[in-house]
Amino acid sequence: MTGAMLAYEHWLASYRRLWRASIVSSILNPILYLAALGVGLGKLVNHGAHPLGVSYVTYVAPGMLVAAGMNIAAFESTWPVMGAIKWTRVYHAMLAAPLRVRDVMIGHQLYFASRVAASTGLYLVALAAFGTLHSPYAVLAWPVAVLAGVAFSAPLAAYAAWAPKDSYLAAVFRFAVVPLFLFSGTFFPVTRLPEGLRQLAYATPLWHGVDLARHLTLGTVTWGMALVHVAYLVAFAAAGLWLAERAYTRKLVR
């Protein structure tokens, strides 16, 4: 674990050059989305009765929180991972020192998780400011968003390490990340999806994160349900980490 912490330190040190830009977007993004979806789109959706049981902004807010975490995790764990193997070769520098492949992989995942935690933390504050949090349990939506982030960053890092060229990375956004963002219960209930697609949505980690976060912010959580969601996300992350270590080893130690 100490080796992983040393690799993590490297990513924090290089983040110091980028943090200003990323902080600005971490604060602006939630405000813009919540304003557009809550105040704008919400006006239309909320017209008359509340089909969702709550105002639209309250409904969509936890979805946006977890989806924002997914987006950061997905972006950080794709191009930067391929880059550290092929372009900047940062991983190779770490492996010339006493770090092991597992340290290199875990150290980077710790950094992804930190980035997700920082951004979704700010997001949660914005959610509170928009009056969308209806339960003290809402604070637990934060670790849920981080866990969901790792459920993406771990398998995506495995994919990015395996991918032969960077067009594969654009493809994973086009065919996985963006459709998940739109259809995993972020903006509307997956029960509105046709049969088949709905089952597919239930299988994605984003839906599990969003559904749990939503029950936490609305205060409708039950512990059995929470356990299932968390177990699913943990399993997804663990499988991803296992695959990532294999993919890293194949690329870096040959």
Add this chain to the structure above:
Amino acid sequence: MPDGGALIHARGLTKRFGPLCAVDAIDFDVRKGEAFGFLGPNGAGKSSTMRMIGCVSPVTDGTLRVLGLDPLTDGPAIRGRLGVVPQMDTLDNELTVRENLVIYGRYFGLSRRELRARADDLLEFVQLEERANDPVEPLSGGMKRRLTIARSLVNDPELLLLDEPTTGLDPQARHVVWDRLFRLKQRGVTLVLTTHYMDEAEQLCDRLVIMHQGRIAEEGSPAELIQRLSTREVVELRFAGDTPPVEGVFDGRVARVEELPDRVLLYTDDGDALVPLAHERLGPQSVLVRRSTLEDVFLRLTGRTLVD
């Protein structure tokens, strides 16, 4: 230390990538304090050998001991005592010159306080102290190489591995790098380097092996190899038009004649003695008598055809 005091001990060392045999059962020992070179054309197996020594490439077959330890089981422990200058730079462009040293040193578990002091010494050693707080990106190729060398020294390594340390550098930058490596050698640091520059091998190496197609073709000091495999001198003849027939002209007076498209090479121990005869019989446009170099040895062993 076992293995007769060798820092690196290899017997039957082999690396295969699928059907390709990159390193084919080579034997060598590197002793403490010496500068040892792997010389060879591209694809000869030099870098594969270096990566196995650096414990980032598993040995396919044979025995390899580095600092008396087995890379397979003690990789991190060995790497903690090595310095590595890879063929392609792995500097972090997001960090400053000094941060590159400090963060890399952290991988070895050294404290930040200790690293700050070491970074100052190392930057002075590679003449980059004025660039300490600058970003890495705009540095010249020679400066980046020097920084990579400084970084490889951050853990005070017992053994320094340099994979083509001056490839791609201009002549001035190469000489600065050579000068720094020579100083390290004087301080007793054991150097292992690969190169395809003959002058680099002659300048730096106490002992070297010439690799060709994954095997070791020859081994010795630069002077020994030149003496054993070439002659003391080489006479180069150039002609204005077509090269006249040379066969038989120098019979019994040269060790070997080599005809190239643009010139004829005569391998001999006394070049000056051949000059009058060459003028009389062949009428060359120019005659050059020079010392034999490692390049002559190298090209004789590995051939003149392009390997890539």
